[in-house]
Amino acid sequence: MITELIHWLFFLLSVLLAPIVILGTIRKTKARLQARRGAPILQAAFDLIRLAQKGETVSSTASWIFRAASTIGLCNVLLISWLVPWLSFAPWAPPADLFLVVYLFAMSRIFTLLAALDTGSAFGAFGASREATLSLLVEPAALLGLVALGATSRTSDLREIFSFTNTHLQMNPAIWLLVGTAIILSSLVELSRMPIDDPTTHLELTMVHEAMILEASGRNLAIIEFTHALRMSVLFGLSVQCFMRAAPAVWKLPEIIQAMITIIGLLTIAMAVGVFESLAVKLQWRRIPEFIAYAITMSLLAALIAVAGGIV
Template identity: 60%
Template sequence: MTALLHWLTFLLSIILLPVLTLGTIRKTKARLQNRIGPPICQPIYDLVKLSRKGETISSTMCGVFRLSSLLAFADILVLAWLTPWLCFKPWAPHSNIFMVVYLFAFARMFTLLGSLDSGSAFGAFSASREATLSLLVEPAVLLALVSLGIFFGSSDLRVIFSHQTNQTFTDSAIWIAAGLAIFFSSLVELSRMPVDDPTTHLELTMIHEAMILEASGRNLALIEFAHALKMSIFFGLASQCFLRAFPQFNTFNVYSQGGLNIVGILGLALFVGLLESLIVKLQWRKVPEFIAYILSLSLIASLAAIGAGVIK
């Protein structure tokens, strides 16, 4: 019975959390701009509306375009099943760090191909920018996860995120450094500010929005949902890192841990909304600098983990 309940909660959070995360960001931004803004559940209505519409695709396209959004979506779902982004997951499969990173690359590669399929220069140039960003940010994501892996002596995320540590100062420091690195690199991976402005519609400057410019109807619904789910997975991992930095977190029972986890994800969404209202988009040439800071953060985390291992 509890197993069934766990599955239900998990499925419900896969469906609802991405949408709520997106809604929270939009609501926060609206409130900070003195608007009432759309309701938090607005992304759900949007998705429902999109799935009722027909699709218009370019006559240049072959099957790759529709296949790409489908496979990217399926891949993100597999990732939601694989990674421990929620601590109340009913079934914890073996989720290797490197496999997770390369499964994200799978989705990205398909998105890139989909944007090239129409032959439109908007899609192609944004794909080129996305490839550049991913080159810079992939080492940062991987190293952030690897730093945790080094510290807990395993490359299995399941082991890392269920570790009951005795909580020294180093533990907390590494959790926080890794969490920060994951969170900031997720901003790059998800094409949010300060790297890309998701609300702009000037094709020349945007990255993610230009890649999906040709998508419409149900196809667009799949892409949007996959993107939101990817966001929740990243925020889930980051929020767990932050929560586990507090020694008290391990003493709670699974329900309060799960609740805190969800609150953490929504809190990060709130923070992103705040960030996007307060800062401006970086000039394209400054972006590598920003990512270099993230990379150094994960390097520091990894070196600290190695240092802690040597001292032990």
């Protein structure tokens, strides 16, 4: 009972803090690499609070969907973060089928698209069309990777797949590394980060995510930004979980150390993304499929290993 309470406490803390810290770490790393001092790590939280206090302008052509979409999206992502084992510990949750999770992500995307289309602005539609294309391309990568894990561990429940008592996957570092890489690559696409989209510039012609939320302001924007950051932490967290399971030694460690590894892993990935974003150049739109292809390749390899493991 006590442990369950502690789990809930830590979980809520992570849901609140992780998005802010990860976003802050990425920005800080980028700033340092550009020889700037950079904003404090928690700047994202101050920004959100500031946005929430501001007034809001809603286009007169927008319907109720525009306002509702952001809230639905937030609830959706909160649900996902509860179901998905993106931390090494988690409070009780119902079984989370991997297909359910993948399509919950898809649902949150649908509402973002609807909100972008709803206002009728040109850039919104522009971003929505790009987002739809990207999600179409990236979905097989995420799905195939998770299915490969599921096939090896003989279950489709994500909790079951990621539980440390599941021995099917214990001595299989290759598949964990591959799925982890596939998830991190597809999350870069999913979250519209470099090299797909540059989150810092506002050049409408090249934007994906920013173009969609151009019409949002005030509290609405704060919700959207937080949702986005939480989605990022869930995805990065999932890949950290994959990577840490690649080391067989981690499986036997006590829970507290696993949790610390998770935190260190999240920060490392955030810094790695920061470094990558300051080195990488944004890809031409037409060459993005070449990038996504690497994510799919990783998943295909993982699937190959799963199949080979089934044959042998």
